[in-house]
């Protein structure tokens with residue numbers, strides 16, 4: 001599968017790019033929120049639109065042919081910077097800053113603003129699913145049992161308010177190439193959404209990890 005690319009980025013270069021693209025993308029997130037909530041007059045909207053069209057044209061002068069993918073340097077440091085949940089360079093991503101434990105437990109605190117609304121002042125159910133898919137997948141990866149989502153079941157216990165939230169996920173059990181992970185989103189009052197999912201190491205990754213066709217008792221190492 002394409003999209004996983006190794007490159008020669010040094011830690012210093014990565015730090016430089018984090019310092020450059022992190023604040024840059026944050027302004028675009030602000031733009032999304034401001035676009036939803038602005039009440040300036042019609043002429044101002046048209047003037048800002050014209051400026052934004054110029055800005056888009058400037059950025060398009062030099063760009064990738066396709067999406068960012070996931071890049072790794074020689075030390076195995078992963079950069080999923082286009083990812084829609086955690087991507088440093090993706091203004092659609094909240095983004096989640098996930099703490100990972102090698103036991104396969106992951107957690108994060110995050111804020112969802114106006115861009116993630118479904119019912120009035122509440123988080124869109126698909127956004128909760130997006131976040132939990134990532135969290136459960138991260139748990140599987142952090143525990144050294146990465147996989148693609150094969151099934152994902154959501155239980156929406158209570159409406160999730162926009163605002164400050166937290167999420168956690170963990171590996172429930174594993175069996176060869178299959179990892180079952182569970183997780184939840186909480187607001188200040190407690191759990192709002194629970195999820196369980198099955199993550200399967202896909203055939204192409206199995207062939208790389210187990211070229212001799214041995215049983216998947218030793219999983220590939222996870223690098224982030």
Ligand SMILES: CCCCC/C=C\C/C=C\C/C=C\C/C=C\CCCC(=O)SCCNC(=O)CCNC(=O)[C@H](O)C(C)(C)COP(=O)(O)OP(=O)(O)OC[C@H]1O[C@@H](n2cnc3c(N)ncnc32)[C@H](O)[C@@H]1OP(=O)(O)O
Pocket residue numbers: 133134135136137138141142146147148149150151198200201202203205220221222223
């Ligand atoms: C990404 C993993 C690659 C590993 C790379 C290494 C390091 C990367 C690090 C870690 C990742 C870290 C963080 C990730 C964070 C977030 C995760 C986001 C995840 C996503 O957002 S991901 C997008 C949505 N996801 C898809 O787009 C999947 C599309 N789909 C497929 O890619 C295949 O469909 C797949 C892989 C699911 C199976 O493909 P396959 O070729 O391996 O299947 P195969 O036939 O060999 O079956 C083998 C055994 O799985 C059983 N089985 C198969 N499918 C099943 C199903 N759906 N339900 C229940 N059981 C199923 C069979 O019944 C058999 O079981 P048994 O052996 O017991 O009979």
